[in-house]
Amino acid sequence: MSLEKFKDRNIGNQNYTLIGHEAFPQTSGEKFERVMKRMLKGELFVGLWVTLRTMFQALFKGEMHTTKYPFEKLPISPRYRAIHEMLRLLESGHYRCIGCGLCEQICISDCIRMDTRYDENQRKEVSEYTINFGRCIFCGYCAEVCPELAIVHGPRYETSSEQRASFSLFEDMLTPIDALKQQKEYPGFGAISPNADENIKKTPLAY
Amino acid sequence: MSKDKEIKMITVTIDGKVCQAPYGKTILQIARENGIYIPTMCYLTKVKPIASCRMCVVEIAGVEGMILSCQEVATDGIEVTTNTPQLYTQRQNIMKLYDVNHPLECGVCDKSGECDLQNKTLEFNVATQNFTTREPHRAVENWGFISYDPALCIMCEKCVHVCNEIVGDESLAISVGGYKSTIVNKNLDDGCHECGECMSVCPVGALVSTHFKYSSNAWELTKIPAACSHCSSGCELSYEVKQDKIYRVTNNYEFSSLCGAGRFGYDFENRTNGKDEIDFNNALDAFAKADTIRFSATISNEEALILQRLKEAKGYKLVCDEAKGYQDFLKAYSRISGKSLYGGDLATIKSSKVIVVFGSRVDSDNPMVKYAISTASKHHRARVMYMHPIEDTNLSNIVTQYIKYEVGSEEGVAALLAHALVDRDNLDEDTKVFLDNLDIGNLSAESNVGEEEIDTLVQSLSKRKDFTLVVGADLYSHPRVENIAKLIALIEKHGSFDVVAIPPATNALGVALICELDNQVGDYTIGYNSRGDFTLSALGEGDLDMPSLNQQEGTFTTINKQVVPTNAALEYKGYVLNDIASTLGVKREYTIDYTQELPIDKGYQGVAFDDLKVDFGINGEDLRGYRLQTQGVDSDSILEEIAPLPTYDGLVLYRANAINQFSPFTHKAKELQSQEFLRGSSQFALAAKISDGDEVKFELDGVKYTRVFKIDTSMKGTVAINPTNDKGLSSTLVSSYRYAKLILDVQNK
Numbered sequence: 040m041s042l043e044k045f046k047d048r049n050i051g052n053q054n055y056t057l058i059g060h061e062a063f064p065q066t067s068g069e070k071f072e073r074v075m076k077r078m079l080k081g082e083l084f085v086g087l088w089v090t091l092r093t094m095f096q097a098l099f100k101g102e103m104h105t106t107k108y109p110f111e112k113l114p115i116s117p118r119y120r121a122i123h124e125m126l127r128l129l130e131s132g133h134y135r136c137i138g139c140g141l142c143e144q145i146c147i148s149d150c151i152r153m154d155t156r157y158d159e160n161q162r163k164e165v166s167e168y169t170i171n172f173g174r175c176i177f178c179g180y181c182a183e184v185c186p187e188l189a190i191v192h193g194p195r196y197e198t199s200s201e202q203r204a205s206f207s208l209f210e211d212m213l214t215p216i217d218a219l220k221q222q223k224e225y226p227g228f229g230a231i232s233p234n235a236d237e238n239i240k241k242t243p244l245a246y
Numbered sequence: 247m248s249k250d251k252e253i254k255m256i257t258v259t260i261d262g263k264v265c266q267a268p269y270g271k272t273i274l275q276i277a278r279e280n281g282i283y284i285p286t287m288c289y290l291t292k293v294k295p296i297a298s299c300r301m302c303v304v305e306i307a308g309v310e311g312m313i314l315s316c317q318e319v320a321t322d323g324i325e326v327t328t329n330t331p332q333l334y335t336q337r338q339n340i341m342k343l344y345d346v347n348h349p350l351e352c353g354v355c356d357k358s359g360e361c362d363l364q365n366k367t368l369e370f371n372v373a374t375q376n377f378t379t380r381e382p383h384r385a386v387e388n389w390g391f392i393s394y395d396p397a398l399c400i401m402c403e404k405c406v407h408v409c410n411e412i413v414g415d416e417s418l419a420i421s422v423g424g425y426k427s428t429i430v431n432k433n434l435d436d437g438c439h440e441c442g443e444c445m446s447v448c449p450v451g452a453l454v455s456t457h458f459k460y461s462s463n464a465w466e467l468t469k470i471p472a473a474c475s476h477c478s479s480g481c482e483l484s485y486e487v488k489q490d491k492i493y494r495v496t497n498n499y500e501f502s503s504l505c506g507a508g509r510f511g512y513d514f515e516n517r518t519n520g521k522d523e524i525d526f527n528n529a530l531d532a533f534a535k536a537d538t539i540r541f542s543a544t545i546s547n548e549e550a551l552i553l554q555r556l557k558e559a560k561g562y563k564l565v566c567d568e569a570k571g572y573q574d575f576l577k578a579y580s581r582i583s584g585k586s587l588y589g590g591d592l593a594t595i596k597s598s599k600v601i602v603v604f605g606s607r608v609d610s611d612n613p614m615v616k617y618a619i620s621t622a623s624k625h626h627r628a629r630v631m632y633m634h635p636i637e638d639t640n641l642s643n644i645v646t647q648y649i650k651y652e653v654g655s656e657e658g659v660a661a662l663l664a665h666a667l668v669d670r671d672n673l674d675e676d677t678k679v680f681l682d683n684l685d686i687g688n689l690s691a692e693s694n695v696g697e698e699e700i701d702t703l704v705q706s707l708s709k710r711k712d713f714t715l716v717v718g719a720d721l722y723s724h725p726r727v728e729n730i731a732k733l734i735a736l737i738e739k740h741g742s743f744d745v746v747a748i749p750p751a752t753n754a755l756g757v758a759l760i761c762e763l764d765n766q767v768g769d770y771t772i773g774y775n776s777r778g779d780f781t782l783s784a785l786g787e788g789d790l791d792m793p794s795l796n797q798q799e800g801t802f803t804t805i806n807k808q809v810v811p812t813n814a815a816l817e818y819k820g821y822v823l824n825d826i827a828s829t830l831g832v833k834r835e836y837t838i839d840y841t842q843e844l845p846i847d848k849g850y851q852g853v854a855f856d857d858l859k860v861d862f863g864i865n866g867e868d869l870r871g872y873r874l875q876t877q878g879v880d881s882d883s884i885l886e887e888i889a890p891l892p893t894y895d896g897l898v899l900y901r902a903n904a905i906n907q908f909s910p911f912t913h914k915a916k917e918l919q920s921q922e923f924l925r926g927s928s929q930f931a932l933a934a935k936i937s938d939g940d941e942v943k944f945e946l947d948g949v950k951y952t953r954v955f956k957i958d959t960s961m962k963g964t965v966a967i968n969p970t971n972d973k974g975l976s977s978t979l980v981s982s983y984r985y986a987k988l989i990l991d992v993q994n995k
């Protein structure tokens with residue numbers, strides 16, 4: 040197609056078809072007649088009845104068809120990416136994060152900020168960790184890069200806030216220690232592949 | 247004695263590329279100069295080849311087996327191949343061995359991102375571990391500023407070599423035990439200077455900074471190229487910054503070195519909240535009243551020039567106690583030698599075969615001089631003569647002859663040296679007569695330097711060449727500085743010695759060249775990082791805040807007679823000296839606009855700040871900034887008669903800071919903070935009737951000291967060492983001779 044044709048935005052030459060409709064009332068008598076017809080036919084109640092019947096069935100016959108949000112929420116895919124969770128090691132209960140800083144580095148919205156220090160047990164300790172959910176775009180990169188399966192996405196998707204910045208601290212996202220048993224592995228971004236066992240090469244050990 | 251031969255050029259073919267090089271270089275050096283890559287794990291340019299890793303193997307046509315390119319000197323006509331399948335397998339196997347049982351802790355390791363083991367493991371595609379061995383328990387060791395994790399150590403031995411060859415401490419050694427080998431620090435309590443040189447060259451995370459450990463990843467930090475502002479070496483370093491905080495200091499460890507002050511004393515910045523207009527207006531009032539500006543030589547060239555311009559415009563007197571004696575020394579030196587600057591520098595010291603140190607406690611005055619001496623001693627067994635009233639046991643493994651002289655007798659010692667070292671052949675008649683008329687017997691008796699000691703020194707020179715005479719701050723503060731300088735100049739001019747006159751403070755050389763200094767303060771003094779009636783201070787304790795040297799751009803003039811740039815690592819929100827000067831009519835937009843105006847007649851080159859480089863050459867030449875051009879000066883002066891040598895009987899104090907301490911700025915740095923003591927021998931304690939731990943009071947240069955006395959078992963005699971770096975703005979008040987008779991006011995125990 041030549042550029043001229045492409046640029047030809049003249050839309051006046053198409054063949055439009057008019058949809059037929061009944062003729063408009065012409066005289067005042069005809070107009071009066073149409074108003075009366077519409078009034079007395081009771082068409083309004085046909086529609087209202089459908090609503091009333093469904094309402095009745097829902098309230099009194101237990102045939103509710105919608106979720107009672109916010110009291111009730113739809114189940115979502117386990118791979119859904121919402122507010123982050125920080126997981127713990129199942130054996131020791133210690134948080135998994137080793138403070139490597141990869142999530143902070145990879146985050147494309149620059150919303151993770153962390154500080155680390157050398158702790159009394161000669162470990163790298165996470166001394167500060169925040170995510171600004173006002174900026175997070177839930178891309179999942181952090182969960183994917185994390186070498187420890189420590190940061191994952193959870194199902195909490197309500198992120199509205201009164202302020203643009205809304206920070207979540209490490210402790211807010213960390214699995215509560217008493218809920219350790221209920222902690223689930225995350226199957227989404229960054230999770231190990233189902234055939235991971237086959238791919239593992241054993242390291243020789245000398246004991 | 248000189249037997250310089252024409253250096254033979256050879257031709258070497260490496261991977262088909264024809265390379266020219268002077269004879270004496272190793273294959274690896276030639277390859278690197280020509281941009282050919284040979285992997286190495288243990289090679290460190292600044293030390294002798296270590297040859298512990300065998301990664302650098304190459305093949306030479308017609309030669310059986312693999313050759314270690316790092317230590318094999320190239321011969322003419324060889325054909326070298328750096329990469330073949332066999333060499334690759336060989337290198338891969340080495341990497342596999344390095345990786346045996348190596349902890350999988352890159353995720354937390356400080357070295358991650360700049361780790362040679364990480365890089366080479368990836369480069370040689372070692373994805374699995376095939377061998378194993380029983381792992382002994384290896385505990386992490388804390389060596390003060392440095393932590394050692396033997397589990398991460400790959401035994402490349404770089405740390406041991408820098409400690410021995412560069413620093414000269416000989417603190418590190420290998421505890422040999424096959425796979426169980428580790429590095430041990432023998433001198434943890436005494437001798438290890440905690441300079442961090444070992445840490446900087448460690449290719450893995452085995453040696454790391456205790457303070458920095460686990461606080462940030464290497465890739466998160468922004469490197470700000472700068473020059474160390476603590477002493478006159480102006481060493482190359484990078485401040486590593488994140489979120490307006492300096493996390494650590496690194497340097498180009500392949501070629502250059504740092505001492506502990508440069509490496510660990512980085513957080514001396516002056517934080518201000520903004521421009522304090524009231525203080526600024528007070529400052530302007532004070533400048534209107536003042537007739538003197540007294541300043542510290544820890545200042546940039548540009549600021550020094552601003553002060554000089556203020557002097558020219560407003561007639562202020564400029565007083566810089568730290569640099570005045572040095573300026574006098576240089577002036578007097580020039581009038582004999584005919585040159586504006588001394589002849590040697592750190593590189594000359596490094597390549598010298600004989601080094602005489604006179605009047606400086608080099609270990610604390612300028613660590614790079616000590617490093618250079620130690621390198622000369624270790625690399626070509628240079629003879630080192632250390633002449634000082636106080637023996638320095640830290641130098642005992644590099645000093646070949648210690649010559650003790652009496653405090654105050656420096657002029658006599660200089661005369662003895664001149665008498666022994668000056669070559670009479672081309673000497674003018676007056677000087678010849680002067681030297682021949684010296685009463686050597688008397689000088690020797692008075693200064694306590696035996697004639698046979700001088701003879702031994704002279705004998706050391708025979709059959710050798712490349713001599714350096716290092717002189718220091720003891721001479722500049724001597725009342726007879728001018729005659730001493732002339733004698734030193736004579737030795738350089740007629741004695742085949744290169745002289746290095748260690749500038750006594752960071753930019754003492756710059757100040758001495760740029761400013762016309764006055765002797766006495768007037769009635770109303772502005773103190774800039776020094777005491778005054780109104781003080782401008784980068785220490786945060788003055789009347790108007792100033793930026794410290796890690797918050798400013800500018801240049802320093804170093805011991806190498808080199809102008810090196812430094813950059814601001816941290817933001818500074820307040821007023822700077824240039825703001826005051828601009829208000830007073832000496833106008834420039836930025837401080838660094840003065841860089842190109844530095845006086846050309848003093849050897850500066852008129853290069854703009856932004857055109858100054860911060861590079862090193864491929865062989866490690868320091869290409870930062872530019873070198874001063876030595877100017878010819880009329881040599882019109884004659885030597886004066888030697889004045890009667892003063893006597894310092896009884897208790898004497900020597901002004902010197904502890905290792906890694908130079909100024910109130912190093913004292914302010916968090917990692918370096920320490921209590922300063924008066925240190926002396928048990929003989930001193932006896933004479934002063936004090937004992938270890940006593941508090942003593944005394945006054946020097948108008949500064950009152952209250953110090954705890956410590957017996958230092960390595961010291962002898964009745965001279966004690968008194969640091970000044972913890973005295974804040976008063977620590978620059980050092981106009982008097984470096985030794986002082988002491989009148990003690992002893993407190994109860």
Ligand code: SF4
Pocket residue numbers: 145146147148149150151170174175176177178179180181182
């Ligand atoms: S989900 Fe994406 S945007 Fe959000 S914190 Fe992770 S990396 Fe950053």
Ligand code: SF4
Pocket residue numbers: 135136137138139140141142143181184185186187188189190
């Ligand atoms: S990537 Fe994982 S282990 Fe690393 S800092 Fe983030 S959460 Fe912690």
Ligand code: SF4
Pocket residue numbers: 348349350351352353355356357358359361362363364398450451452
């Ligand atoms: S030393 Fe290097 S390879 Fe070893 S854990 Fe540290 S970063 Fe990883």
Ligand code: SF4
Pocket residue numbers: 398399400401402403404405406429444447448449450452453
């Ligand atoms: S501590 Fe570092 S520099 Fe020293 S031998 Fe071990 S790996 Fe090499």
Ligand code: SF4
Pocket residue numbers: 474475476477478479480481503504505506507508509612613614908
């Ligand atoms: S204090 Fe002197 S020797 Fe030490 S790093 Fe700084 S400039 Fe170099």
Ligand code: FES
Pocket residue numbers: 285286287288289296297298299300301302303314315316317
């Ligand atoms: S670099 Fe040659 S043996 Fe290590």
